[in-house]
Amino acid sequence: MQPPRLSNAVIVGGGPAGLAPLVRAARAGQLPALAAAGLVVVEKGATPGAGSIGSYAIGSDTLADSFLDCLQDGAEPRLVALRTHPAALALRAYAGGATPLPLAGAFLAVLGRTMQAAIAAAGGTVLLQAEALQTQRGPDGSWLTRVRHAGGDSILAARHVVLATGAVQCRARLEIEPVAGEPLLPRHAARLLLSDEILQAGGAERVLRHLAGKADPKVAIVGGSHSALAVANLLLRHLPGLRFGPGSVSVLHRRALRVFYPSAEAARAEGYEDFTPEDICPVTGAVFRLAGFRLETRELVMHALGIGGRPPERRLRLHRLAAGTDRRALALLEDADLVVASLGYRPRALPVLDADGTEIPLAATGPGAPPLVDGASRVLDSARHPVPGLFGIGLAAGFVPQGRLGGEPSFVGQTNGLWLWQNDVGANLVTALLREASGRVAA
DSSP states (O other): OOOOOEEEEEEEOOSHHHHHHHHHHHHTTOHHHHHHTTEEEEOSSSSSSOTTGGGBOSBOSSOHHHHHGGGSSSSOHHHHGGGGSHHHHHHHTTTTSOOBHHHHHHHHHHHHHHHHHHHHHHTOEEEOSOEEEEEEEOTTSOEEEEEEETTEEEEEEEEEEEEOOOEEOOHHHHTTSEETTEESTTTTGGGEEEHHHHHBTTHHHHHHHHHTTOSSOOEEEEOOSHHHHHHHHHHHHSOTTOOOOTTOEEEEESSOOOBOBSSHHHHHHTTOOOOOGGGBOTTTOOBTTTTSBOHHHHHHHHHHHTGGGOOOOTTEEEEEOOSSOOHHHHHHHHHOSEEEEOOOOEEOOOOEEOTTSOBOOBGGGSTTOOOSBOTTOEEEBTTSOEEEEEEEOSTTSOOOOOGGGOOOTTOOSOOOOHHHHHTHHHHHHHHHHHHHHHHHHHO
């Protein structure tokens, strides 16, 4: 049996994050070099590009313009030609604001098909309806990724593997992680939904079933992320069949809720002074560039906090969780007809094995929700050491911008965003993938 052909890079996942570095490479004229070194994209679905983004029945948390930025210039004429595509024009109608995610998903599917053609023309390969099962370090340090497809199982050998496998909300976490002093499960199991179950298509119907027959429904949302506030926004502004009274929708959050401003001057003009120099991005001058809410959720938070003279949203109650046992929060949870858990996402990491077949434990699978990657997008093992040849990108990877990428020094957490993946993060990843390939050519 002949050994598998050795590629330079296998990208596991052809959704928005997996294709983002390749979009960057195409715009920079680097896709031919990347493909010539050996490039394979493995995508479980029938089409690349969109992932699950189109299944969400809400608006984006970034401007519609950010989805279209990749079409504005660059060396790949196929991308530039998409400017007049109906899917791009549908997004452009929402320029300057949020766009419905089903429209974003439709555009990303078009972008995915376009990139599939560009990758093939450059000499790379896109495998569709192919599921990566595991990746194992070979005796020579390369990575052997087992892939299952209609023809059976096969092995892809590569010097580098990029994990772009998406993320999930995990119910098992709710049985362990305390909220206000005790886990949400199993105590609230009969009344609990994950935020994803509400924000995706069919979520409104799930909420209505839970609250059917409740004259004065009460909802407790646990979490302070965009997803948590997006649920609150959906309940209060997009489900007119529900009648919420004052304080009926509670958001239980651990960190202070912040709002984005393009500059300190813009913040102060609205009377917003709840920031320090550490909260200002040194690159852009924006206030809470990373931690701040934007668009629809920003407006909801500003009403809740009374910023800029906005009338209060009396139906919304904000409760900052105290450390340890928080009896007020426990009472709100107990009194709720529906409990929504929005405690973040965890990476859907591929099993990673060492050369002897033993599993390499990754930092992201350990307690405390540590990141999957470091500041160079390198996958970290349980000792927080980079695993040679493994990279990660996408939702819940845990990447935090730093240095020339900007972001406020006070930021704690992780950032996710297509624009970032298609630009600075993607550029850094492409550079890393090409560095060894160019070294081999020079040798």
